[in-house]
Amino acid sequence: MxxxxxxxxxxxxxxxxxxxxxxxxxxxxxxxxxxxxxxxxxxxxxxxxxxxxxxxxxxxxxxxxxxxxxxxxxxxxxxxxxxxxxxxxxxxxxxxxxxxxxxxxxxxxxxxxxxxxxxxxxxxxxxxxxxxxxxxxxxxxxxxKIEKNHALLKQEHLVAQLRILQDQINPHLMFNVLNHIHILMQKNVELASVLLVKFSDILRYQLYECNQESVLLEREVQYLKDLVAVERIRWGDELKVDCIWNIKDGKRYILPLLLVPFVENAFKHVSRLPYEKGYVTLILKQQDDELIFTIENSNSVQQPRKNNSHGLGLDNVKKRLELLYPNQHQLNIEKTTHLFSVALTIQLHQTK
Structure with a gap:
């Protein structure tokens, strides 16, 4: 009928x-x-x-x-x-x-x-x-009709812009992991093998799942866990890494690779002083419709960031948040002489 x-x-x-x-x-x-x-x-x-x-x-x-x-x-x-x-x-x-x-x-x-x-x-x-x-x-x-066409063009522009921003993340992340594997293969083949397995999971996620507009929260969290595991292997006993994962509903949706720049940034800029052990603390928890992400790393005045910037990755994720989570997120970045911290709260999507 x-x-x-x-x-x-x-x-x-x-x-x-x-x-x-x-x-x-x-x-x-x-x-x-x-x-x-x-x-x-x-x-x-x-x-x-x-x-x-x-x-x-x-x-x-x-x-x-x-x-x-x-x-x-x-x-x-x-x-x-x-x-x-x-x-x-x-x-x-x-x-x-x-x-x-x-x-x-x-x-x-x-x-x-x-x-x-x-x-x-x-x-x-x-x-x-x-x-x-x-x-x-x-x-x-x-x-x-003009308004509909304008909205369609705006959406197409948004998708294209997000694709550009996402493409800026993937190569950088992949080269970092490959470099870690290269270093470990010359020191510890067994550990490099473990890292390769983690890297295959990371690569599979990036190639087959991140081309979507949104992904399941549980998959994004697993991806972050794999990244942190890679960094743990690379740093060994030189760095204290503490993580708390408290996700109650992994079937909610989130932008792919949204939190990766914060994780990369923390490990990239953590203090590396001979007399002081650096640390990275990551907390990811879910409260009803909100996802609360905080990450903090030790900082040192003797190891300043170039141009006092947060890097391309953080600027990138700010743009993505503004585009797809307008009025649905709160981002606070704090930098002192001893620490650098990021606190992000976003409203999770129930569907794609």
Whole structure:
């Protein structure tokens, strides 16, 4: 069974013309006998449809596309005058052809329809109302179409921008892991083998799952755990790494690779002083619809960050948050002489 789809704009147009037809018929049936009233109504309605069709379906879309509305105003005035002539001329013609001198003639009808110019003047509001309403409806439809196209282009631009931002993450992360494996293969082959297994999971996630707009939270968390495991292997006893994972509903959705730059940044810039053991503390917990992520690493004034910046990765993730979590996230970054910390709270999505 076919589903009936109602087009809002089409319904509005049909209602408008139905009301206009009823209005024409009511006025003519009040003044003329039934047959002449039917003739006049058909002529008036046909003229109204023709003028409105020319203006709203042909001239107005061209004017909007070209941006030249001055010519359209002139065209609108000319066609409205033509419609006004049709409205007045048809009424006067029917009067003289079918009603004058018959039993249906009267002084009142003669006053209103025997003279063209008074009838022409009295018909001006009707002609203006018909064309202006038809053009108004068409302008609304064109505006709605432009808004939809604009929203579509904006969405396509958003997707393209997010793809660029995501592509900036993947190569950097992959080269880091490969470099870790290369170093370990020269020192501890068994440990390098373990790292290769972790790297295969990381690579599989990046290649087959991160091309989606959003991923399951449980998969993103597992990915982060693999990254942290890689860093634990690389640093060994030189770095204290503490993690707390408290995820209650892993079936929620999150942007892929959203938290990776924070993790990378913490291990990249953790203090490396010979007399001081650095640390990285990561906490990821879920409270109802909120995901709360905090990560802190030791910092040292003797090992300043270049240009005091957070790096491309953090700027990248800020842009992604602004694009896809507008008014749905809170990000705080704190840097002191002894620590660097990030606290992020986002509203999780239930569906893709």
């Amino acid at each position: 076919k589903t009936i789809i109602f087009n809002k704009n089409r319904i509005i147009t049909v209602v408008f013309w139905a009301i206009l037809a009823i209005a024409f018929w009511s006025q003519m049936a009040h003044d003329f006998p039934i047959l002449p009233a039917a003739y006049v109504t058909i002529i008036l309605f046909s003229g109204a449809i023709a003028s409105a069709h020319i203006l709203s379906n042909h001239l107005l879309p061209k004017a909007i596309a070209s941006g030249n509305m001055k010519i359209f105003v002139v065209q609108c005035v000319v066609i409205t005058l033509v419609l006004n002539i049709i409205l007045a001329g048809s009424s006067v013609s029917i009067y003289w052809l079918l009603i004058h001198g018959t039993l249906g003639d009267s002084a009142t009808i003669s006053i209103h329809y025997s003279n063209f110019w008074p009838t022409f003047v009295s018909a001006i509001p009707s002609a203006v109302l018909i064309n202006s309403t038809a053009c108004g409806l068409r302008f609304y439809q064109e505006h709605e």
